[in-house]
Amino acid sequence: xxxxxxxxxxxxxxxxxxxxxxxxxxxxxxxxxxxxxxxxxxxxxxxxxxxxxxxxxxxxxxxxxxxxxxxxxxxxxxxxxxxxxxxxxxxxxxxxxxxxxxxxxxxxxxxxxxxxxxxxxxxxxxxxxxxxxxxxxxxxxxxxxxxxxxxxxxxxxxxxxxxxxxxxxxxxxxxxxxxxxxxxxxxxxxxxxxxxxxxxxxxxxxxxxxxxxxxxxxxxxxxxxxxxxxxxxxxxxxxxxxxxxxxxxxxxxxxxxxxxxxxxxxxxxxxxxxxxxxxxxxxxxxxxxxxxxxxxxxxxxxxxxxxxxxxxxxxxxxxxxxxxxxxxxxxxxxxxxxxxxxxxxxxxxxxxxxxxxxxxxxxxxxxxxxxxxxxxxxxxxxxxxxxxxxxxxxxxxxxxxxxxxxxxxxxxxxxx
Numbered sequence: 001x002x003x004x005x006x007x008x009x010x011x012x013x014x015x016x017x018x019x020x021x022x023x024x025x026x027x028x029x030x031x032x033x034x035x036x037x038x039x040x041x042x043x044x045x046x047x048x049x050x051x052x053x054x055x056x057x058x059x060x061x062x063x064x065x066x067x068x069x070x071x072x073x074x075x076x077x078x079x080x081x082x083x084x085x086x087x088x089x090x091x092x093x094x095x096x097x098x099x100x101x102x103x104x105x106x107x108x109x110x111x112x113x114x115x116x117x118x119x120x121x122x123x124x125x126x127x128x129x130x131x132x133x134x135x136x137x138x139x140x141x142x143x144x145x146x147x148x149x150x151x152x153x154x155x156x157x158x159x160x161x162x163x164x165x166x167x168x169x170x171x172x173x174x175x176x177x178x179x180x181x182x183x184x185x186x187x188x189x190x191x192x193x194x195x196x197x198x199x200x201x202x203x204x205x206x207x208x209x210x211x212x213x214x215x216x217x218x219x220x221x222x223x224x225x226x227x228x229x230x231x232x233x234x235x236x237x238x239x240x241x242x243x244x245x246x247x248x249x250x251x252x253x254x255x256x257x258x259x260x261x262x263x264x265x266x267x268x269x270x271x272x273x274x275x276x277x278x279x280x281x282x283x284x285x286x287x288x289x290x291x292x293x294x295x296x297x298x299x300x301x302x303x304x305x306x307x308x309x310x311x312x313x314x315x316x317x318x319x320x321x322x323x324x325x326x327x328x329x330x331x332x333x334x335x336x337x338x339x340x341x342x343x344x345x346x347x348x349x350x351x352x353x354x355x356x357x358x359x360x361x362x363x364x365x366x367x368x369x370x371x372x373x374x375x376x377x378x379x380x381x382x383x384x385x386x387x388x389x390x391x392x393x394x395x396x397x398x399x400x401x402x403x404x405x406x407x408x409x410x411x412x413x414x415x416x
Contacts, residue, residue, distance in 0.1 A: 097122035133303030164325030188380030196315030222257030317363035
């Protein structure tokens, strides 16, 4: 098995060289808890074993998050990259790609895009780049440096995946990509793992256990782009506007990160620390979600949010900021409520509306129905499988379906 240092045993080399299944190298910045990474785990666990082999290459670290991958034939490589552009990693990536000989290299988000260059030099036939969402440094997609970086890398990428209409428009309008080079694939959710509550089962460690309580909650890394401090302030504002809710409303913030201290201070300053449960990262998120009554996502930017889909699959009404792909997932007023980003009053108003159990449960039921109809995990996996096989078939045939598309492919692949 390949070690997290990036080395590979002789036995592993023999297994790889003797296996006819195409090898897909998935490149991420860090293989750790996160929506992008969770989507990759779902893909690895569901893609047919007989069709593809996989290696996960992290430019930085591979954490215990790898244990969520149920397959025992996935390899992992951690390159322990230092901050900044990874030109120094080009040689190591080139050597890795030449040794593994993947048929597909699939990079995800801007932080991993640079791996497309050594993949091109290593003559990897298919080089896919996925755009999953934006970070705090580029909330509206107008960061000039990030646009230039993406444009510079266009010749090294065979095809792009956009997870939302917003990201697809960005690739066309801002980066200048022709639409045929982009496939939109929406995230899917495991509707068996994430399902509505049918009976009350206490969550280990949670101090809020009672049918009379009403829990607003969120799940995600506590970082600036996720903006959980807005939720903390809106919860305080909710209690100021409706003091009678203090006896039954609680706030659950699941995850860890640099905003943790500030969130605690906001509740402490309002004298509401006893109404907050902030346990850090949990491995039982599906169970924890079933203790929520309302899910809130106060992000400054999103692609297609896995946590929104998971909450909807759990039968929860969703309140979210109207950013990125959130409006594609939520039917405003039916399955949830969209609010302007950074608007404390609007978020508190939405929370007040869903403090009403009947309204909240009706929206939650509608959200579950919408997920079952449009966002099943099998549909996502089938889309990626079809894309991989289509691009590989094009390369094997040495042509693309139409002369126009063939010209684009020849131009952008450099003849490789």
